[in-house]
Amino acid sequence: MTDDDGGPDRDQEIEAFKARQARDLEEFEARQRRAREEFEREEREALEEFERREGRPFVIKIDRTEYHVRERVLTGMQLRQLPEPPIGPDRDLFEVVPGGSDVKIADDQEVRMRDGLRFFTAPAQINPGTI
Numbered sequence: 573m574t575d576d577d578g579g580p581d582r583d584q585e586i587e588a589f590k591a592r593q594a595r596d597l598e599e600f601e602a603r604q605r606r607a608r609e610e611f612e613r614e615e616r617e618a619l620e621e622f623e624r625r626e627g628r629p630f631v632i633k634i635d636r637t638e639y640h641v642r643e644r645v646l647t648g649m650q651l652r653q654l655p656e657p658p659i660g661p662d663r664d665l666f667e668v669v670p671g672g673s674d675v676k677i678a679d680d681q682e683v684r685m686r687d688g689l690r691f692f693t694a695p696a697q698i699n700p701g702t703i
């Protein structure tokens with residue numbers, strides 16, 4: 573039989589294809605397993621770091637004033653309550669993102685605390701001047 577009528581050459585191609593598919597699947601599963609192991613390792617390290625620092629506050633800044641917070645997560649509203657007097661509704665709260673666009677923090681938005689977080693406020697409404 574020849575390749576044109578589905579003979580032995582075609583059977584070999586099919587077997588080679590199946591072997592490639594099996595090898596690709598094994599490689600994919602190995603990558604997934606490594607990714608899962610890496611994720612689990614990072615989670616363990618994060619938990620260990622949390623347990624090491626338990627009781628020690630996070631140091632953050634709002635408008636260049638340093639605050640020490642013990643909560644792992646604060647909402648925008650909770651962050652607004654840290655300064656004295658609290659940040660009013662006439663100002664927006666932003667998280668500084670080094671090398672990126674700063675992020676406006678909504679009152680109900682949760683922010684995961686970490687040392688070195690920086691926030692700033694800006695007028696909620698800017699009135700353009702007259703020409």
